[in-house]
Each structure stands twice: as C-alpha cells, then as structure tokens.
Amino acid sequence: MNKKVKEKILKGVAASPGIAIGTPFNYVHETLNVSRDTVPDSEIESEILKYRNALDKTRENILEDKKNAAKRGGQEAAKIFDAHLLIIDDQVLIDEAVYFISSNNVQASYAVSKVMKDYQMEFEKLQNQYFSQRAFDIEDVCRRIIKNIISDSDKPDQSTVLKGKQIVISNNIFPSDTLNFNKDLILGIVTEFGGKTSHAAILSKSLEVPAVVGVTGISKYQNKISLLIVDGFSGKVIINPNASTFESYKKRQHEEQKQVEEDLKYAALASVTLDNVSVKIMSNIQSALEADSVIKWNSDGVGLFRTEFLFESSLSVLSEDDQFRIYSEVSEKLYPRHITIRLLDIGGDKLNDKMSIKEDNPFLGVRGMRLLFDHPELLRSHLRAILRASSKKNISIMLPFVSNISEITKTRAIFERVIKDLISEGYTVDEKMKIGIMVEVPSIVMIADAVAAKADFFSIGTNDLTQYVLAADRGNERVSGIYDSFHPAVIKMLDMTVRAAERRKIGVGICGQMAGYPIALPLLIGLGLRELSVTPFLVPAVKKIIRRLDTKECAALSKKCLKASSPKAVLTILSDFFEKKIGDHPLQ
Amino acid sequence: MVAEKIKIINSLGLHARPAAQVVKITTRYDCDVFISRDQMEVNAKSIMGVMMLAAEMNSEIMVKCNGPDEHECLNEIKELIANKFYEE
Numbered sequence A: 001m002n003k004k005v006k007e008k009i010l011k012g013v014a015a016s017p018g019i020a021i022g023t024p025f026n027y028v029h030e031t032l033n034v035s036r037d038t039v040p041d042s043e044i045e046s047e048i049l050k051y052r053n054a055l056d057k058t059r060e061n062i063l064e065d066k067k068n069a070a071k072r073g074g075q076e077a078a079k080i081f082d083a084h085l086l087i088i089d090d091q092v093l094i095d096e097a098v099y100f101i102s103s104n105n106v107q108a109s110y111a112v113s114k115v116m117k118d119y120q121m122e123f124e125k126l127q128n129q130y131f132s133q134r135a136f137d138i139e140d141v142c143r144r145i146i147k148n149i150i151s152d153s154d155k156p157d158q159s160t161v162l163k164g165k166q167i168v169i170s171n172n173i174f175p176s177d178t179l180n181f182n183k184d185l186i187l188g189i190v191t192e193f194g195g196k197t198s199h200a201a202i203l204s205k206s207l208e209v210p211a212v213v214g215v216t217g218i219s220k221y222q223n224k225i226s227l228l229i230v231d232g233f234s235g236k237v238i239i240n241p242n243a244s245t246f247e248s249y250k251k252r253q254h255e256e257q258k259q260v261e262e263d264l265k266y267a268a269l270a271s272v273t274l275d276n277v278s279v280k281i282m283s284n285i286q287s288a289l290e291a292d293s294v295i296k297w298n299s300d301g302v303g304l305f306r307t308e309f310l311f312e313s314s315l316s317v318l319s320e321d322d323q324f325r326i327y328s329e330v331s332e333k334l335y336p337r338h339i340t341i342r343l344l345d346i347g348g349d350k351l352n353d354k355m356s357i358k359e360d361n362p363f364l365g366v367r368g369m370r371l372l373f374d375h376p377e378l379l380r381s382h383l384r385a386i387l388r389a390s391s392k393k394n395i396s397i398m399l400p401f402v403s404n405i406s407e408i409t410k411t412r413a414i415f416e417r418v419i420k421d422l423i424s425e426g427y428t429v430d431e432k433m434k435i436g437i438m439v440e441v442p443s444i445v446m447i448a449d450a451v452a453a454k455a456d457f458f459s460i461g462t463n464d465l466t467q468y469v470l471a472a473d474r475g476n477e478r479v480s481g482i483y484d485s486f487h488p489a490v491i492k493m494l495d496m497t498v499r500a501a502e503r504r505k506i507g508v509g510i511c512g513q514m515a516g517y518p519i520a521l522p523l524l525i526g527l528g529l530r531e532l533s534v535t536p537f538l539v540p541a542v543k544k545i546i547r548r549l550d551t552k553e554c555a556a557l558s559k560k561c562l563k564a565s566s567p568k569a570v571l572t573i574l575s576d577f578f579e580k581k582i583g584d585h586p587l588q
Numbered sequence B: 001m002v003a004e005k006i007k008i009i010n011s012l013g014l015h016a017r018p019a020a021q022v023v024k025i026t027t028r029y030d031c032d033v034f035i036s037r038d039q040m041e042v043n044a045k046s047i048m049g050v051m052m053l054a055a056e057m058n059s060e061i062m063v064k065c066n067g068p069d070e071h072e073c074l075n076e077i078k079e080l081i082a083n084k085f086y087e088e
Helices: A041-071 A076-088 A091-104 A110-124 A134-150 A199-207 A218-224 A243-267 A288-296 A320-333 A369-374 A376-388 A405-424 A442-446 A448-452 A462-470 A488-504 A520-526 A536-546 A551-563 A567-581 B016-026 B047-052 B070-080
Strands: A008-011 A013-016 A018-023 A026-027 A164-172 A186-191 A211-213 A229-232 A234-239 A280-285 A301-305 A336-342 A395-401 A435-439 A457-460 A507-510 A531-534 B002-007 B032-035 B040-043 B062-067
Touching: A008 A218, A013 A199, A013 A462, A018 A164, A018 A186, A018 A243, A018 B002, A026 A218, A041 A091, A041 A110, A076 B016, A076 B047, A091 A110, A091 B040, A091 B047, A110 A134, A110 B047, A134 A395, A164 A229, A186 A199, A186 A229, A199 A211, A199 A243, A199 A288, A199 A457, A211 A229, A211 A405, A218 A234, A218 A243, A280 B062, A288 A320, A288 A536, A301 A320, A301 A531, A320 A336, A320 A376, A320 A462, A320 A551, A336 A488, A369 A405, A376 A395, A376 A405, A395 A457, A395 B040, A405 A435, A405 A448, A435 A442, A442 A448, A442 A462, A442 A488, A448 A457, A448 A488, A488 A507, A488 A551, A488 A567, A520 A536, A520 A551, A520 A567, A531 A536, A551 A567, B002 B070, B016 B047, B016 B070, B040 B047, B062 B070
Parallel strands: A026 A164, A164 A186, A186 A211, A280 A301, A280 A531, A301 A336, A336 A395, A395 A435, A435 A457, A457 A507, A507 A531
Antiparallel strands: A008 A234, A013 A211, A018 A229, A229 A234, B002 B062, B032 B040, B032 B062
16 A cells, blocks of 8 residues: 655754664544534533533643653653643633534534634744744644543543554654653654754653654655654654665664663763773753753763753743752752753854844854843843752852853852842752853953953853854854864863863863764863763763873873864874774764 | 733743733733734733733733723733733
C-alpha cells in the first residue's frame, strides 16, 4: 500500500542532539468524530449536561496531569497545565458553547469544536509569537473536552502505543500527549511545526533523545516512510535513506554509542590532570528538568543556568513565586553542588518580540542587563525569586551582556535593596551571594582589572565574545568563515580575562561552546582556566581529555597559540598537540 | 455607559495572568464589560477574549462598562492596570 519514496532529505531545526535511525511512528492526533447531527429539543438539556460533565472530568484530568508533571520535577510543565485550567473555566466560552447547543440543536461535541476552533483561528492570526502560540493550548484543551464528551471510558488513547522502539512523527506534540507515551520506547522526535522552544523540543531534551522540529513537509510523507534518520546535530531528517547514507549514519551512530558508553565510564572518575590539578566540569542547563542530567553525567554543578524559559515554555511569564519554585527545586536537587543563574538574557538571537522592541541591530541593542534595567519590575522579581531560593547558599548570580562597570554597581544597589526588603518580610536569604558577570563584550576584557574589583567572578561566553571581537554575526552564514573562536584575537582576550581574574583573585570560568571542543581543551587549561561549563552529556568526554593533560605542557602550548597570527595557525598547533598527547583524531 | 482609554504599562502586557486578573474583576460585577484595541472588541469576562487582544506594553485599550455598577467596575480595572497587576 505504501508507495516507496526515494531518499529525501528535509531540513528543520535541531532541537536535541544525537542520531536516531528507526521506523516511524505516525502520531496522528486521533480524529475525533464530531458531526453536525440535529438534536431534538427534548434532548438539549441532556447534551448540555454532557458538556458540563465533560468539563468537570477534563478539569480533573488536567489537575492529575499537573500533579504528575510536578512530581516528575517539572515545575515548568506543571505551569502549562495551570494555564489550561484557566481556559477550561472561561465562563464566556462555556456560555457560548451552551448557547450554541440550544440555539442550533447540535450535539455538545460539535458545539465545543466549533466555538473553540474559532478562538484557535483568531489566535493563530496574531503577530506576537507569545500570543499566537496559545492556539496550541486551546486546541489541546478542546480535544480533551471533546474526548470526554464522546467517550466515558478511561482507556488510553490507542494512537500513542508505540510498536517497539520507534521515531515519533507528528504535526505537533501537545503538553497532554507527553504523558501518554511510553517514554522508554521513543527513539527520536520529528515534528512538522514548532521551534527550539516548542513543547516537543523541551520534551526531547529532557528525554535525551534526538529531535528535529519545524520540518516543513514531513507530514506529506508520513505514510510513505519505511525508515528514517533523525540527525539532531544538523537538523536534518532523511526519509528512506539509500544504502550508502544508511551505512554512513549507522557508522556515526555506532561511534557515538560507543563514545557514550566509554564516556559513562569516566563519569565516576575524578576530574584531575596528570599533574593532579583539579578542574571543575560544570553544566549549562536551561530548564529544571535537566538537573537530572547534571547528576547522571556526574557534573560538578551548574556553570550556566539560562533563565530564558521565563518567557518560553508556559502560557504566561513566570511570576516571582513560580520562579522561586524552579530555582529552589534545582538548588535542592543539586545540593551541595553549586548553581550559577544567569539573569534573563533576551535580545539578539532570542525572543525579543515578546518585549516588543524593534531594533535594526538587536545584537548591539537592548539586550541582557540593558533590557532588565528598562524593566525594573522584572529585574526585581527575578532577583527576589533567586534570593528567596538561596537558603542553601549554593546559588550565585551572573549578569549577562555587561559592557560597563556602572551596570554592575547599579545591579548591586538594587540587589542590596531587594535583600533588605526580603529580610524585613521575614525571608532567609544568602546575603553574601556572589554576583559575577558574563565576559562577552570586548570592553570588559580591556578593563578587566577594574571590572574584577566590582565582580565576584567572570564567566567567559566565547560565542558572543567571538562575534563581538571579530564583528561577525554568528548566525550569518556569509560571514561564517570569519567567525572563528580560534582567532588569536579571541585567545588573547581569554588570556587577558584570566590574568586579570588571577591578579584580583576572583573566580573565572568559561561557558561557551569552545569549552566543549576537545581540541580546545589543552589551550583552555593552558590559559589557566579551571572551571569549564558544557552541555551535561559532554561532561564525561571533557573529563576524559582533562585526565590526559599536563598543565605545564598546556601552558607552553597556550603561549605558542598566543603568538600565532591566524586562526589556521592556531588550529594547526592545537591539532598537532592533540594528536600527540591524546592520540585520537580530534573531533572538533 | 462609561468608557475610558487606558494604557498598558506593565512590561509584559496582557499575558495570561494579568488577563485572568481582569476577568476576576469583571465577573464580579453585573455590568457588561467590553475592551477594544485597534479594530478588535472582546468580552472582558473571558480570559480567551482578553488575551486575544494581544495587548503589549504601551498599547492603549478602550474599556467600556455598561450596567448598574459600571463606575465601580471601571475604577477597579483602572486601578489594576495602573498598579501593573500587582505583580511587578
């Protein structure tokens, strides 16, 4: 019945790394049988009652999901269900549906689908991404109500039963879907819609399965796929791969699995160099769910907790209380490990439309601390939530996109006021909480000694630092040849930052992608960095290399790199060293 | 009927939580409440409706109350918005 299609490559957004090869599981949201049948006047009352009962039942279901989500440690996911409760209790919506039943003599299921579909379409039309994405929430709630109207049984949706380990393909994954799947059987996830912050993306990251989202056109092929490959590194999906593609991916997948197995062996070992210098390998995380990965891969703590989720994964911007719950959850789960929370860093490549600023050049505009100073209420609730969660004293704060010392002193003044308020309100807070900064704007490096007198620690963000030093947008493919973290100017900047931190005796770490490049590690250690922060699953791989390094040899290496005149020269020096000392071929 | 143009001044606009607060007020009053922005007018007793306005910071909305307790209702809405929904 399936007409075979030849190999076809579709491009989407890489949402979760890894390679999955398998048969597809077409997750089509069960077609709910809703038809416009005329209901006699005598049965209208009973249709309305059916509707009201279904509302009660759906409310119970959502509360149950919320409880389960919270139990699994997902305060953010629980938040989504709170929003769904708001939708279900919308009195106007209820009245509209009831009126629709009685005035048109239709079944409850038809009325609900009609009324909610209208809302959904209105929302889809909205320009602002935050509001337009709410259409998915409406659809999700609507489907649940209809399901409860047309069936009273509690039997699980047959459409979510995977046949062995499979790759889930769907238009979209709803919050309510995720609780239905048997998670151990999901090999990977591919969706037609959605971006990096969609529910599908968040889910796949927390499950640690490869995912590509926003793959336009995938649903057209849904019934014509016998095998597919999900490349969660490059964002490619390969349908019905030919023999050579299949073989090469199979090989890559095999190598990766071997790597993971070997890496896991390193998880238990100490992170020390050959000459017994210990190096902290921290994690970069962006949701509370990832705290489990930090433990699994035996990371020393969190070097960068991104807080952009404040605006992304739930229906509304998180309140102080909700933020507090998330920070406390991570703090408690990871104690005694340390957690560095970076204040909201929106702008540039992030979702700045939510703050409704239009700028010609957002990367040089209002982002990071600049944006927070424009929204003092937001900064205040952010600081309050973090401080309230600090009773275990394992949290520090990191300021993003700092370009002037005055930004640090200004934040400190606000911070002091917030502490005073909280204490007078009876909260226990960590009054000595450290406040550090992201080093990503060149001006900070040039005056690093003076900055270090005001900051408690530095964390170097190599991705942004590279783009600002080289004046090359990291998202612009046409200058991708210029954007290069191995440029001697970038390395010089790293060196200046570390030297200033040493002179002023403050901590210094690195949380950019560079810390995850095997070939860069000897250089970073040589420059004197002793705290690296990477994606959790990379922790063992980094550790494995650290354990083969000698700090004195690395120091000599970094001196050589600092004298190099081009990125290419630096790379040659590093490759030679890597080949000689580590043996394996550098992966980059 | 009473009506007044009000500017949204909280940084995040009429997102879910603020919208819920508006509805909590409007549903306590007997008067009808409608809010409009640009061409769109919605029933302010519906969260979905209020959110559909997609009213961001600095946007202006027109609030119309019509009924026996219209003054009290409008005042309470004004106060809520002026106080940034007591959230920030």
